[in-house]
Amino acid sequence: MARNVRNPFHPGLILVVLFVAVSWWLANQPNENLPPAERPVPSKKSDSPSTPPAATTASRPDPCDPKIVDEFTGRVQHVQDGDSFKLQRADRRTVTVRMKSIDAPEKDQPSGDAARQHLKRLIEGRQVTIQSVGDDQYDRTLGYVLLDGVEINEQLVHDGWAWHYSKDSCERRFAAAEDAARTARRGLWERGRPQPPWEFRRQKNSGR
DSSP states (O other): OOOOOOOSSOHHHHHHHHHHHHHHHHHTSOGGGSOGGGSOOOOOOOSSOSSOOOOOOOOOOOTTSOOOOEEEEEEEEEEEETTEEEEEETTSOEEEEEETTEEOOOTTSTTHHHHHHHHHHHHTTOEEEEEEEEEOTTSOEEEEEEETTEEHHHHHHHHTSSEEOTTTOOOHHHHHHHHHHHHHTOGGGGGSSOOOHHHHHHHHHTTO
């Protein structure tokens, strides 16, 4: 008697296996075989980095904030004019100091002697501190003069006996001090419109 042998493969299972195989085969085909509408679009690279690079600008020294290269004390021996004087340092050396950021009338200018006398009353014979920014073209010590915590450079401009020397400095405090002296008509500004010393020197040097 013959026995019926049952087919172990169900027709539905065979269809599932065929579907999976075809899907796998299609997924692994090169993109060129796909229709253009079905090809994956590659992502476009940006020309610029997503994260900006760190700043590389080097810090620069501020020309309006001069660097102090030396500081020393001494006694003022002789006031030469409205913005320079002889000083004997604590080490007994004598130096000529030219006051930074200001310009006072020359001795042969109107108000020149008055400006010298004003500086003389303030510092001659006194012990002062010099904050030097270096030497000028005449080998004078160029710097700020401090007396009892007061900076005499700015004080002279505030009192109206010196200009803010903008060619040498762009420190706003000196410009503000000059504006205040002009408005109040202090010192040389009492005369109205005095000639700046740099113009006086230029005319004198040109022989006019």
